[in-house]
Amino acid sequence: MDDLTHRSEVAERAARAGGDLALDRFRTDIPVETKDGKTDVVTQADRDAQSHVIEVIREEFPDDTIVGEEDGVEPSSTDHASGQSPRAEEALKEVPEEGPAWVIDPIDGTANYVRGIPIWATSVAAVIDGEPVAATNAMPALEDCYVADGEETRLNGEAISVSERGDPKTCMVSPTLWWDFEQRGEFAAAVRAIIERFGDMRRFGCAQGTLNMIADGGLDGAMSDVRPNPWDTVAGIHLVRKAGGRATDLEGERWRHDSEGLVVSNGTVHEAVLEAIRAVRR
Known part of the structure; x- marks a missing residue:
């Protein structure tokens, strides 16, 4: 398997894993916090989903840079070698110009999520030297998963394309x-x-x-x-x-x-x- 194919597969696996975790808590009585304003909301599901996405990526690409929305997310599993939980990982807020990186939004559309509206996504992109090379947007509440590698974009496994409307x-x-x-x-x-x-x-x-x-x-x-x-x-x-x-x-x-x-x-x-x-x- 070449590197770009590997990154595409990991992006999809990570987005699906984070999305499934968020879906388990969707439309439950989850506490809602605010960040920079009354409409800028966040939940523990955001943090836990980002942590889960990072864990999936780290299994395959332990040294890559992580860019993500949430701060100081706690890992959700234990380092079995040491018997201790690994430290929280701080995600960067800017995409580096050089090298491999992963760009994560654990729940894009949290304002929808906390209101029970099913239009939200768990998003993972693989980036090299500032350019995306693979991406997945999982929308588990709609049972949709959008995946793009280096060749095409697929929705639930089927190739899709933009509209042809010109008027x-x-x-x-x-x-x-x-x-x-x-x-x-x-x-x-x-x-x-x-x-x-x-x-x-x-x-x-x-x-x-x-x-x-x-x-x-x-x-x-x-x-x-x-x-x-x-x-x-x-x-x-x-x-x-x-x-x-x-x-x-x-x-x-x-x-x-x-x-x-x-x-x-x-x-x-x-x-x-x-x-x-x-x-x-x-």
Whole structure:
């Protein structure tokens, strides 16, 4: 097995394992905490799922860098050689420019998760020298698993592709990511820019889930002028690209993990989505 195939298989195994753990606690009376604001919520399921994902990765790639949303997650198993639990692992918050790394979001869409809404994902991307090479977004509450290797994107084992819609009036576009309360004017402008240019609009509260839907053709585009976190985007961007779609920054340049803003589409209507987000900036 070559290295990239190995990484793809581990990404899928890790995402499924973390997603299954989160699913076991979904729609239970789990305590909810807040981080940086009243809508920025987290649960112990987030931390435990990230820990479980890391454990799966560490079994195969013990020295790789981990980039993840949650801080100081406790390992969920014991080091059997020593009989002691290994120390908590601090995940980085930025993707390194060199070397192998893994980008993890244990529950993308925690606000949905804690309300019992099934649109949330456990996301794992393998990255080398800053570029994703494999990704899995597991959505266990929907019984869906999106996987991209170096060749294609698959949904539950079947190859998928972005939509072929070219008329903006037939397209459905999402104002993805999250505008904070002090940015609600921009959020309102993004909604207006979409409804003035496209056939319909959706917002799902799960960035990776939104990118999944572009990859499988359900959505035709998504946009935000907010700088995204890598755990919210890197895996889904790889899924979209391997399904034939396009992802850029606000200037139309190829999107990277450190880009400002995010514009994603089926490729055919990309210029229309770019114009919509530029209208927000104006």
